[in-house]
Amino acid sequence: MVSRFFGGFLAVIIPLLILPTAPAADPSQWAESHLNELVPLYEHLHANPELSLHEVETSKRMAKELEAAGIAVTTGVGGYGVVGVLENGPGKRLLIRTDMDALPIVEETGLSYASTVKTEGPDGTVGVMHACGHDFHMTNFIGVARYLSQNRDRWRGTILFIAQPAEEVVKGAKAMLDNGLYERFGKPDFALALHVAPYLKSGTIGYRAGFSAAASDGAEITVRGSGGHGARPHETNDPIVQAAQLVLALQTIVSRNIDPVESAVITVGAINGGTKNNIIPEDCKLKLTIRSYTEDVRKQLHAAIEQRAKGIAEAMGAPAPDVTINRGSDPIYNDPELVAQVLPAFRRCLGEKNVAEMPPTMTSEDFGMFGRGGVPIFMFRLGTSSEEMLNAKSGVCALHTPQYRPDLRLSLVTAITATSAAALELLDK
Numbered sequence: 094m095v096s097r098f099f100g101g102f103l104a105v106i107i108p109l110l111i112l113p114t115a116p117a118a119d120p121s122q123w124a125e126s127h128l129n130e131l132v133p134l135y136e137h138l139h140a141n142p143e144l145s146l147h148e149v150e151t152s153k154r155m156a157k158e159l160e161a162a163g164i165a166v167t168t169g170v171g172g173y174g175v176v177g178v179l180e181n182g183p184g185k186r187l188l189i190r191t192d193m194d195a196l197p198i199v200e201e202t203g204l205s206y207a208s209t210v211k212t213e214g215p216d217g218t219v220g221v222m223h224a225c226g227h228d229f230h231m232t233n234f235i236g237v238a239r240y241l242s243q244n245r246d247r248w249r250g251t252i253l254f255i256a257q258p259a260e261e262v263v264k265g266a267k268a269m270l271d272n273g274l275y276e277r278f279g280k281p282d283f284a285l286a287l288h289v290a291p292y293l294k295s296g297t298i299g300y301r302a303g304f305s306a307a308a309s310d311g312a313e314i315t316v317r318g319s320g321g322h323g324a325r326p327h328e329t330n331d332p333i334v335q336a337a338q339l340v341l342a343l344q345t346i347v348s349r350n351i352d353p354v355e356s357a358v359i360t361v362g363a364i365n366g367g368t369k370n371n372i373i374p375e376d377c378k379l380k381l382t383i384r385s386y387t388e389d390v391r392k393q394l395h396a397a398i399e400q401r402a403k404g405i406a407e408a409m410g411a412p413a414p415d416v417t418i419n420r421g422s423d424p425i426y427n428d429p430e431l432v433a434q435v436l437p438a439f440r441r442c443l444g445e446k447n448v449a450e451m452p453p454t455m456t457s458e459d460f461g462m463f464g465r466g467g468v469p470i471f472m473f474r475l476g477t478s479s480e481e482m483l484n485a486k487s488g489v490c491a492l493h494t495p496q497y498r499p500d501l502r503l504s505l506v507t508a509i510t511a512t513s514a515a516a517l518e519l520l521d522k
Contacts, residue, residue, distance in 0.1 A: 128506060141208070142208050143193075145259040146258065152168060159254055172265065173258040174274075176269075177252075177254035179252045185250045187285065191234035192231075195261075196223075210222075225261065229505070237509055248521065250520040255463075257269060263422045266422070289474075291490055293478065295504045296503050300427070301427055303453075305426070307356070307455045309384055310418060313380055316378075318330035319375065333367060351393065359394065360381065364379050398416065426464060427471045428469030428470060430469065435473075435515045442510050
């Protein structure tokens, strides 16, 4: 009887003893298994967009989601900025950032959860839409926060989860830093972010070491003259003719003043003057965007714009123009050592063929601001278009258009997998 009891007892216990312990959750498996919890969050964020500097409810939702994940939260950092701090013993400090604001665009995706939000702007009622993927960025951000909070046995150190307002108007990152982000919460050893890329296939990652995106500045120029009747131009000093000459002269700055091996762009995006065909106005206004990578070229562009504007006015005997140049976002310079450290993790979790080097772009993103003070940063690109989207006759639904929508499920699994894998690599236990 005793023998039979112990024989049965051992038959049950021995298999339990030799079973391997359950492995820690793999990021891709975790993302797949939690996808149905995250898709409703994405749909809610997409349907309820808020413009830059008005991210009231969005910031509340980000704070609520971080707190639910067991992360200590501080709100009101640089406006509607949210900071979550997840401490897990001694180690490095990693910053993971998302942006929150939407664009003044009327949505035309036809999605069941499409935005119908409208708001009052300076030029009247405007639609509001997440046409730059910030709703996707936030959903990935919360997914990564949940994963890393639930799997603390796989890493050590501290993670700063930064939900940033006002990226589209290039004010949010600077506002958070000026509000003492690094002094209050600790200067990070690295900073990571991703950005959706509709020109890349979903399931893939694009990266670039070194300069990845440009600094973005703006300029407003008011050229002045003296108005009068359109039929008697000799009695006036025509500011529209002066503005036309200035537009052409500005195009020679990059081609004739900047070293050809450097990258730079000056675009006159708006020109406004006059009210009627037979009236010569008193002034004409121009608005410019200015793109560059290096600080030396940036300063050279600013000086040359002012010189051209004043020189043409003087040549035409006109009053001196008003020239206002506004510094915007810093360039994104992806730290080569940080990129080299993270790439193996991307390749392991996604496969070599799904991780590709990308050319730099002259578009901009204020994530570069988080590199101030020598913090190594890395923003990578996430493919969000299915094969069908890429091959559509109408072309890829580009960012900042009423039709933009990601290939949601595969793209979200890829984003959470890649971002979490990068975090584990940098905070290796």
